[in-house]
Amino acid sequence: MTSLGATVTREGIRFAVWSSAASRLWVSIFDEQGNSEIDRLELQPEGEGVHGLFVAGLAAGTRYGLRADGDYAPEKGLWFDPDKLLVDPYAVEIDRPYVYDIRLSARRGEGTDTAPLLPKAIAATLPQPVPALPPLFQPGGLIYEVPVRAFTMLHPDIPKPQRGTIAALAHPAIVEHLKKLGVGAVELMPVTASIDERHLPPLGLRNAWGYNPVTFMALDPRLAPGGLAELRQTVATMREAGIGVILDLVFNHTGESDRLGPTLSLRGLDSRAYFRHWPDGSLANDTGTGNTVACDHPIVQEMVLDTLRHFVRHAGVDGFRFDLAPILGRVDGVFDAAAPLLMAIRNDPVLSDRVLIAEPWDIGPDGYQLGNFAPPFLEWNDKYRDDIRRFWRGDSGMVGALATRL
Template sequence: MTSPGATITNEGIRFAAWSSSARRLWVSIFDDAGEREIDRLELQPEGEGLRALLVTGLASGTRYGFRADGDYTPERGLWFDPEKLLTDPYAIEIDRPYQFNWRLAAKRNEGADTAALMPKAVVVALPQPGALLPPVFKPGGLTYELNVRSFTRLHPDVPEAQRGTIAALAHPAIIEYLRKIGVSAVELMPITASIDERHLPPLGLHNAWGYNPVTFMALDPRLAPGGVAELRDTVAALRKAGIGTILDLVFNHTGESDRFGPTLSLRGLDAQAYYRHEPDGRLVNDTGTGNTIACDHPVVREMVLDTLRHFVRDAGVDGFRFDLAPVLGRVDGTFDPQASLLQAIAGDPLLADRVLIAEPWDIGPGGYQLGNFSRPFLEWNDRYRDDVRRFWRGDAGTLGTLATRLAGSSDVFARAAQDKSRTVNFIAAHDGMTLADLVAYEEKHNEANGEQNRDGHGDNLSWNNGVEGEADDASIAEARLGDQRALLATLFASRGTIMLTAGDEFGRSQDGNNNAYAQDNGITWLDWAGRDQGLERFAAALAALRRTVPALSETRFLSGQPQAGSDVPDVAWLTESGAPLSEADWNDARRHRLAMVLGGAGDGRLAVVVNGDRRQCLFTLPERAGFRWHAAIEAADGGVALSRPVPGRTVVFMIERKASGRTRSGKDKG
């Protein structure tokens, strides 16, 4: 069977589209400007729902769209309307961004032809794929989540015309920065073409995050004016610098929304097949967006696989993060970790070695699936996020859960005899408060979103560190900065893969907005000129330590026993006096101090000293003959010797070296 989409041949272009219930399908050919329809040709049945037509004389650069006719009974999931121009689900490039217009959602026979409102798909001649290179990124590394537009929109070293585009990520200044802070892979928030939710244009806002796609392969022309070649070149430049690229993809819904949404592509071709429906014909809404992709349908499954193969084969990406990933594993509405699509992704020859990261929840029945995906999927760990926040907020009884999170969350991921953690640890992400806002706002402030602050999470486990009894702005700022350092240090000390959201390493703020999806402005644009470079240096020092001490980037669960070839336990949990934490210590709800002493730091050990109390404390670490403890991070804002009390709300790293060793400064630091 011919593959769907537009295929360039020696004779012309073969157009193909799939629908199980359309009576007729056409391809509309447009002029070079994409403004005037110059031909409308009917596709011919080829069996199994596919219709195709070879149009001679056409070449790369041709602009086109599809049209479909059949029954129009939305209550039964049938939306056929030949006056709606439809984007090819297999389009690789479109000629302009989507813009919401109410005419796109008009009922059949109640609106005009939508061709003037729709982007046109552009036929692209892709180069022959070269040798497939293995991923740069390895589990245990640092993924760096970024929004392409906001990341470089204000960067002074990037040429103005390039700011906010994928190409900007290949700029030498950007690559130098990413290397400085130890990024293993950039995780790009959605770069495929999306459309605004219908309530945004009247508010003068638009979706800045991109989690509202129309189709799955075509890149947003605003982010990638150079098309897939721009992505391919940027991926190559990052790879040359030792940095991988992970794409955040949305296969759980589309911007066609609920029954009142626009008809743009899948809905107009075969909504019954592409979307899940209730028995009474209503759209299933396991995503909170109005529709849910039917990932257990064979045609949808193959389209998802074809999309992933395209980005690996034609752009060379390292892997993918899957938004609301339980949708991909729902079979007849119920999540199954062995669902055919999940198995096909993990077993596909082109995809099997790629990085696969699941956001393991949706809002449907049984939608919270943390820990239930199978290898090789890594999973965003919101328990890590919440437990680390609770500890540093000062909640009682959180020491034990902190230790579990530092050690790789075995309570979540040590299943089916797995000895390695699949956790992706994070404290803040695009969805929620920034790291700086987490310690400065007890409540969300989403007024700028135009929904009277009703949107976004209500419980952020955040706090306003104002220093009790003090109103000094400088003291408050220093206390908040200390909390940010403690949170960053905890993240970099944690077993498993870690994720940092761009700008959190230098104190970015969104003024308390924890749902800034509609803020394409200074709220989300990274302020490179005003960043806290001291905090940034601290984060870079943490990253350097994590790279040089294998015990920190390991993914194997800690056992408390020596590993092969060592007489040092892989971990010891100690009190501030250096004694092992007893059961009574672990159960002491007031306790907020511990030392995690790790083996695997060369010949010595690494101690992560955590003082979550507001009071300073002198810690003692166990001595070994022929070794001495030294501050592992020498920066003035990160290094503390054990000869001095550890300040309150601080994490300190101490490394054990042979007594004859020297520090980086060349001075003995006993």
């Protein structure tokens, strides 16, 4: 399949997006501030669901979004609405964070253009790939799970403008602290762009951990104001210190939530392909978030693989932790350790040697799959974690449980 997303060349930019059900697709070009739509160009069908267009004269830094039209029947999983600006699933950079607004959930004909409410994708020229090196971390080493923002937000040695960012993790004070602890790898809780769940803003709350993604490749500007280069430099600094970097990635759902959720990207492009639905058209919910990414669909599998390769090639990360990983192995809703996506990750020449860690449960049927992910996947073990913690803090009656877990 042709490359999707915005491909920058010397002559201009090629835009390409996949949808099997849209009747028409457009790319909206915005001004340098990403505020005013200055052009809307229709993409042309190119076969196999790909719609593309080359636009001469555009350069890296161009801000853009997508629009799609087709049948609108949410009860059947069809959400096409050209008034909804959509963020490119292959965006590698966005110009501002996602902010929840109830107008993003308006039904077709009830709302206005959502372009002012959404980030714009930024067409970017990617850096040369990082030299291919074996991952640093080895099974049995110590992993430090890091919420990036909270970890350095109040650290007195970190310059205030840098606190709470990926760059702050590379500060000598942080690196020396991790080395003193004997950390073999840091596992960064989600650093890709996410949106608050709709119940949080009325409570004056925010999603601090980032487990509600929209686009899988674009870093959150709040955590990585320096973009991909910031992550790449931090990974390099950690490697010099002998510490690996593992990204916690969420491929099981998106922040578009349930039928009352916002239309931001995949939902508006082809909901029935990108998300699992029941035969009556309602969204499957094996994640507890309102939707479930259809990881048994070939286009989703390719998007996941492209995302993983992106972070290995262009940031040099040592591996990945997969949130609610049984979703990646569900075929027609049933978990299979030999599912196509899991096998593709194992066999991919760019990914097969990376550290691969499954969170081995979701809330779907037979969702507890601890011990069932085949090598080279490692697994989080909740029973071991919980009993070791209880023994360590001195809870009574834990000696037998400790022996069992060991």
